[in-house]
Amino acid sequence: MTSPGNLILFVTDNHTRNFLGVAGHSHVRTPNLDSLAKRGVHFKNAYAATTLCCPARAAIATGLYPHQTGFWDNATMYDGSVKTWHHHLRDAQVSVTAIGKLHYRSVEDDNGFTEEIHTMHVVGGVGSPLTLLRATEDGVPSRAGHKAIYGNSGPGQTDYQIYDRQITERAIDWLRGNADNPEPWALIVSYPSPHPPFRADQEFWDLYPPEDMPLPSTWDVPNRYDHPAMAYLAWMNQLPEGMDETFMRNAYAGYCALITQTDAEIGKVIDMADELGLTDTTRLAYTSDHGEAIGAHGVLGKANLYEHSAGVPLILAGPGLPRGKTVSDCVSHVDLFPTILDLFDVPNKSGEILPGCSLLKVIGGQQVLRPGFSEYHAMGSVNSSFLIRQDNWKLIYHVDLRNQLFDLASDPDEANDLLAGGGTHPKEAELTALLRKQVNPEELNARSKADQLARIEELGGYEAVRNAGSIAASPIPGTEVRLEKI
Template identity: 30%
Template sequence: MKPIVYFLTLLVVNSQVLHAQQKEPAKKKYNVLFIAADDLNNDLGCYGNNFVKSPNIDRLAKRGVLFDKAYTQFPLCSPSRSSLLTGQRPDVTGIYELQTHFRKNLPEIVTLPQLFKNNDYYSARVGKIYHYGVPGQIGTDGLDDPISWDYKVNPKGRDKAEEGNVKNLTPNRPLGSALAYLATEGTDDEQTDGLSANEAIKILEEKKDKPFFLAVGFFRPHSPYVAPKKYFDQYDLDKIPLPKEIANDLDDVPEAALFTKPAHWGLKEAERREAQRAYYATISFMDAQVGKLLDALDRLKLSDNTIIVFWSDHGYNVGQHGQWMKQSLFENSAHVPLIISVPGGNKGKVSPRTVELLDIYPTLAELCGLDPKQNLQGKSLTSLLKNPSAKWDRAAYTQVKRDKIMGRSVRTERYRYTEWDEGKAGIELYDHLKDPDEFHNLAKSNEQAKTVKDLAILLKKGFSSQP
């Protein structure tokens, strides 16, 4: 071999060896955009409600997996959020009301955002993630957990300043638990949620080159239902689709099951239409703010490396069984929207499996390769993100405290079974295959005796399990 040829050959070989010896570049960490809505039920286009306008949440559903049967652990803000963010059921957190901070009972627990913070993610909160009283605590820290975050923002907008202009259809109830609304003048950007979206976008712009866990908590559609007038104008008051009601619906329902007494708080149909339209208007307003976040991710070229989770802390009754708001164990109160979008994952798929908000913590930990180093009571949804119809052997458990007694409910893909005060204050069984509106309580049916027995065992098993 001629010297020059030998030299060139040697150069090529050495170059190949050096290239092979170089370490592959470290895989870039996933970012997480964690979007919470407050008091949002499943009245969304992507969940089959064609009346409510939710184009941006619908757009997100097309980018990921929609969980059709996702459930809260407790249909009240602080107990639900404390459970989701610690990965523990309410019986472990000990949070059943709106005043106690979970750290009083679990001082050493590592929360979901704290896990990311502890693993070199930039952890930031905008708005309501842990509990805030609404509207009273807007602009404050509420029951925040400071060690969960590197940075926090507490926006306060025009909606807070104009509380005195709100129309309260239930004047004996405080604004945060009233059917009250205001179609306000001005722009989205003047509202607390509009400010929240803009603050979140600033964080995306500033931290786009560093792994982040960004939690954005919108206050709407929590009451009072406040949004710019243009969102109210999207809904014709006379065409609001009031939920179906049947005569003597509550004759077979235990007294403990009822939160709204008397039914509809005595409101006439015209007033109920006002309240429901206002609720839908605030859904559409909140949806527009979600759209801003999705647009920012695309503009900043972050979509290909950001996991998006969209959830609500619980569902919401808008007149079903004469009930309003949360704090019941009927389907509309326990059922929540949950959408998870993973870069490169399934798009526009629907999972029919019964899952829980409690499952979000282990899911994000697994997707991002983080070890919680503590027991979590949920189960990672990664298998369902890969195959939304994969085999799944878990039911969903929801509970609520009613005065001095506890109601506990288990939801399978077909049934909901509920016991009040361990059955002493009544039991309920609904067959969602035949009765999706839960009009017929089958708990005393001889034909369903075995189903009741089996589900009673499943209920006890689920609530007796400890981490």
């Protein structure tokens, strides 16, 4: 336990684990997050609970995996029905404020906050119904909008960068108004960037000439779609038809530039906290909801369980925590719930048995090593898939499709699937057995699809959902949604 204080939790959207200076990326610049890591603890093997926005954010809030809550996708999002760490803190008389992107169902739900300021939730309390078609025989139809927003990379800005600045301004105003509050508080500052489109101010774009970008080793290899799950994901997002090198270099440069610009926004809030004298009483944490492939394995976005999509940055700093420490243990989004309760010395009174553990125990070496785990049950998937990692061996288990196995020690880019082409390996059975101690993959595949089919009926049936259109990027508060018709 540590003595109660304050907490600022920064959350971004779409920031993959290794696109940090402190993580050793060769090009991307993240001076503020690097500085935060030097002030605290960097978890180099953190995983998202799942690789899609709404269910990942639900897991951060509830400390539970999608298979435990039924928040499977971007059309079955957090709705206030499960207690969050926000509820627990608020019940313990700790003020909890959220600013920015939450992507829950609605501000009208009791999301556990004392106050929500300029928050973004899903469109109309419904989200993206098209994603539910994953549960049907035809699946989610091919859509052009996904690839198009990656093609819109370059200098400039979109609504998301406007929203980023608004979030920073409101966070700074909130800190100024609450710096002298003698009671402990928690503040979530949540940015929509670096979600595509990858538009950044000219000063940040100029840092990353497209011709200098170190494209992923697997972006154009001939066998990048040799697994049926990846072939379907690429088909759904219309990627095999032409993701040429110029396109990729611009998108990669834009991603790096937007990460650096988002880092600058976070830096403004940290600087204000320091200026207001909050350093000695306030912990700072950073993570992202999921990663981004940015061309690796021939895909863009997430919706898969490779490291680039399931791996997320995670940093924790502040009073009572070590400085400049790196932790290699596999940790997860679901660990944030018990960690935050631990930071505030607030017990979990819900009676729910949580799958995560306090990161303070991990930092202190009091927690035995746990396997890395993540799951996926949403758009872009033929069937459910699961990630299980022990040491540097990683299995991606695909229900009713062949599995994938990687040795991350010798193959960090996951370019060599040891089960490809009918290959066998004794680690497959070992990791499958470890996975089955945690979940029943086939049962969860059936249950997630049953829930999604039921939701389709609630929304008017198959044709109504298919004709609802696709949302490539959720609108910021005060703007209208742009739908892509399928």
